[in-house]
Amino acid sequence: MNSISVTPSSDAITEAVIQLPINAVERETGVSKELLRMWERRYHFPTPDRDHQGDRIYTLDQVAKLRLLRRLIDAGFRPGKIVDLPISDLEALLRAQNSAQREISPEIESELIEVLKSNSAHDIKEYLSHQLTRMGLEAFIINFLQNANFIVGDAWMRGLIEIPDEHLYTEQVQSLIRSSITNLRSATSSPRIMLTTAPEESHILGLLMVEAILRLDNTDAICFGANMPVKDITQAAAKHKINIVALSFSASYPTSKAIEFLEEIRFRLPLSVEIWAGGGSLKSTRRSIEAVEMFHDLESIRAAATAWRRRNGTAS
Numbered sequence: 001m002n003s004i005s006v007t008p009s010s011d012a013i014t015e016a017v018i019q020l021p022i023n024a025v026e027r028e029t030g031v032s033k034e035l036l037r038m039w040e041r042r043y044h045f046p047t048p049d050r051d052h053q054g055d056r057i058y059t060l061d062q063v064a065k066l067r068l069l070r071r072l073i074d075a076g077f078r079p080g081k082i083v084d085l086p087i088s089d090l091e092a093l094l095r096a097q098n099s100a101q102r103e104i105s106p107e108i109e110s111e112l113i114e115v116l117k118s119n120s121a122h123d124i125k126e127y128l129s130h131q132l133t134r135m136g137l138e139a140f141i142i143n144f145l146q147n148a149n150f151i152v153g154d155a156w157m158r159g160l161i162e163i164p165d166e167h168l169y170t171e172q173v174q175s176l177i178r179s180s181i182t183n184l185r186s187a188t189s190s191p192r193i194m195l196t197t198a199p200e201e202s203h204i205l206g207l208l209m210v211e212a213i214l215r216l217d218n219t220d221a222i223c224f225g226a227n228m229p230v231k232d233i234t235q236a237a238a239k240h241k242i243n244i245v246a247l248s249f250s251a252s253y254p255t256s257k258a259i260e261f262l263e264e265i266r267f268r269l270p271l272s273v274e275i276w277a278g279g280g281s282l283k284s285t286r287r288s289i290e291a292v293e294m295f296h297d298l299e300s301i302r303a304a305a306t307a308w309r310r311r312n313g314t315a316s
Helices: 010-017 022-029 033-043 060-074 087-101 106-117 121-135 137-157 163-182 205-216 230-239 255-268 298-311
Strands: 019-021 056-059 189-196 219-223 244-248 274-278 292-295
Touching: 019 022, 019 060, 022 033, 022 056, 022 060, 056 060, 060 087, 060 137, 106 121, 106 137, 106 163, 121 137, 121 163, 137 163, 137 205, 137 298, 163 205, 189 205, 189 230, 189 298, 205 219, 205 244, 205 298, 230 255, 244 255, 255 274, 274 298, 292 298
Parallel strands: 189 219, 189 244, 244 274, 274 292
Antiparallel strands: 019 056
């Protein structure tokens, strides 16, 4: 057999030997450590090596694939259907998904990515504030923000921006939405909806978007923040005479854990209190829970609140 000698570049050598610990992989991909371990057991991917202390370490190729998997799961794909696909096939799926989902013009998409690359909190806030002022809160959230969130995640996945850029974007968006909600008139229309997340779920951007849309319809939606244990939710629901408890689970939250939490909270709350749930973690699940309604977009949540008013004789 003939052998070919190739002298690799220093970049290739560096890339070949770099392996990231599980904490870094969680930060880089948005896939939680618990989910990484579960996929390893269930799907035999990723396949980490072990360092001298016996801790998991992951190659850059595996990190790249995990990024793609996270984006596709966010879009509603089931992990078991795509985890064995090569990176090229995952990229093709994501490209098809991007072309089908994007409703923002290429010019605005380019502007958004460029302002994120500026590393300026002021510039990011000014840009987003301009879009909010131009569109109004409802269109900003439904027409711009849902697509912008996807574009930002996709830009991060492709390496166009870094994790700190995505965090800065999220923080500026959350600040703008909170400020806009504060300026709305006090809501007076039923149902009274409690918005929160389960313990170890700190992502609240989705909750704020839901709160803003509901408040625009004069629905009495109250955000209780993140990381609420079952006991606290049940106590708050009784104290504040809550009609609906709405919970958000991001794509990085293990689906099985989300289902377990929903089953527990359903058992603890009276059936007179409805439970709504949504978020990336639940997009790909086929599981249903009795007396728990799942949502995958803002408009369906809005419609459900209107339907609740009709059923309960409080429609305005």
